[in-house]
Amino acid sequence: MVLTEVYRNVDDIPNIGSYHIETAMVKSDDLMKNILRVKTDHGNEYGIRLDNEDQILENGSAFKLGDKQLLVLSVIADEMIEITPRDIDEMGLVAHFLGNLHKPVQIKDGKISLLLDKVVVKMLDKEDINYELKKVQLDQPLEYLDLTK
Missing domain, CATH: 2.60.260.20 (Urease metallochaperone UreE, N-terminal domain)
Structure with missing residues (x-):
């Protein structure tokens, strides 16, 4: 059917x-x-x-x-990284890095969420940026930013 x-x-x-x-x-x-x-x-x-x-x-x-x-x-729940930048400078650094990697993200309540990626985790550890690993059941898929709309 x-x-x-x-x-x-x-x-x-x-x-x-x-x-x-x-x-x-x-x-x-x-x-x-x-x-x-x-x-x-x-x-x-x-x-x-x-x-x-x-x-x-x-x-x-x-x-x-x-x-x-x-x-x-x-x-099915996905393993996600939830990043909580301390200030606007750290937000800019993270956004620049993730943009260069072309990662689809979700930004909500001052937090950036994306699917687990070991390269991103290494960078967050190296730069001492706050993050958590979580299992999350997404309601909608992560998408790339579409500036044409």
Whole structure:
């Protein structure tokens, strides 16, 4: 079966307990794809091909399989680096370094997050920059900054 439209996010479905749910585990990078093949916890395989380019996949995207049946995407947690610069100078240094490496990042609440990379960890240690390694389940994939929008 090929699924072409996201019904809604599982968090936004009322009476979710009345549905039979199959869960497919996906990598955060898979959320950027318009065409995807998944295998569920029930052993069923489904194809996903989003017809509407405005729709995006995210953690919890639900597809209707039947009247009270859903396929829900669950993102596998990624090992992430969360950097907490001490001041604007350190923020500039980190941003310059990560930009030169062309790393997709997420910047939120004064912190920079990116997928684990040993080269970045070595640089952070060398420059004595605060960071933590965390397992994080991303709701949306990390993307490169697009200045054309």
